[in-house]
Amino acid sequence: MSSEHLQFTPLHDTHLSLGAKMVDFGGWDMPVSYGSQIEEHHAVRNAVGMFDVSHMLNIDISGQGSLGFLRRVLANDVARLAVPGKALYSCMLNPEGGVIDDLIVYFFAPNNWRLVVNAGRAKVDVAWLHEQAGQGDYGQVQITPRHDLAMVAVQGPHAREKVWNIRSGLQAQTESLSPFTAVFIESDFMVARTGYTGEDGFEIVLPATQVVDLWNALLAQGVRPCGLGARDTLRLEAGMNLYGQDMDEAIQPAQAGLAWTISLKDEARDFIGRKAITQAPKRNAFMGIRLNERGVMRAHMKVRTELGDGEITSGTMSPTLGFSIGFARLPEGIQPGASVKVELRGKWLPATLCTLPFVRNGKPLVS
Incomplete structure (x- = not known):
């Protein structure tokens, strides 16, 4: 893709100022490294590193029909989420059982959810969600892509303490978070104890207008900027799949080691793709x-x-x-x-x- 057609995150100029090597990643101009991919990898394993993941899309799902809608479009069962802030990893399948995308879904209330989807699949996902919402009898469902938000992942054994140092009161608000749980600090400032590296840490979602200040505050704390190169080696060591390489719309979850993300317990729940993966499984x-x-x-x-x-x-x-x-x-x-x-x-x-x-x-x- 030519450079004039690439999309930029709100941190793009910051990456350039730090000397990042930039690459086209799913139509986004993203940092692959800031000098040494190996050193960035070790920083996350041994201390702390941060990643600009603002290219990923947050999608808010709201309305009285949200629960039934998400139980239909996701292979994992969101009815398992009862505690506000709790998250679940799931695949979203097509009728053949192929993976449209893998994503994280957060529960905040029966009519208030959030999906975080892959950058390269965001447009497909939003279109698919709108199409399904228009076909089902779910009641009221609103699908709101949050292009106004940015996201930074801070990962590593020292990640949480570094985040706590940048903002008064943050430790008290997030220290009790268990893995795969999130909390809203204020209306559009969300902290989740999730990641893609196999290490502990936070993913911070906040208004795009505030992300440069957050990044610079973390930088001042000695948090090392890390690019897509280290992100890939870290996720591979951690056994985490990458959409487009390990699975796609022709691959069923079980073919990518993701059978554990499918919930078949409720026999009455007819999620999209269920018939294919149970009656015509690919093995x-x-x-x-x-x-x-x-x-x-x-x-x-x-x-x-x-x-x-x-x-x-x-x-x-x-x-x-x-x-x-x-x-x-x-x-x-x-x-x-x-x-x-x-x-x-x-x-x-x-x-x-x-x-x-x-x-x-x-x-x-x-x-």
Whole structure:
């Protein structure tokens, strides 16, 4: 995409002033690194880093029909959310069971919810939500994309204390937050204990007009700016999927290791895609893979197993572990611990399958 057609977050000029290397990410001009992707990765694992995630879209869902609507359009069951501020990870499926998007949904009241969706899928998601709202008998549902908001993720073992230092009273308001819970500090200032790195931290949603001041306050606290490069290696180590690589509209959740995000308990809940994933399921194994020789695995590389061929969906060099890791979509029946081979530049190199994640809270789970 040509630069004149790229979208910018409210922090774009700030990234340029910090010397960030910028790349086109889903139509957004985003920082891939600020000098050293490896150092940014280690900062999050060992101390604290921050990411501009304002390209992701917050969508408010309100009205008396909200609960029934979300129970229809999401594969996970939002009826499980009873405590205000509690969040749930879910896929939104098409009628064939393919993943339109993976997202987080926050519950604040039966008629007050928020979705946070992927940047590259935002337009598709909003159009799909409007289409479904117009077809169902849910009662009143309002779908409000919040393009006026920005979002910063502060991640790492020191993340929360750094955030508390920038604003009086913030610790008292957020210290009791459990993981996957959010609270509104004021009308449009939300703090959620969520993230995409496998580390503790906060995601802060606030008016776009205030985000530069927030970023600079965190910078003054020694929080290291981090780009998409570190975000990718961190999420891979943490076993977290990336839309467009590990799943898409042709892939059912179970094919991407996301069967746990589907709730089938309420047999009367006819969510979109339920019939397809229960009556015409697509099956394969999906697990971690580590390379046993030098080299770096990348998406679409072939994997050869004793049960047939598969492929890498995401791959990288793990800064924490010191070897290449990835996710692999493989023949059904293959088990963790199996020895396989990966094709790198015409050579078949040995690799081992493993359960996910590779790293949790900074601690290696594979060796």
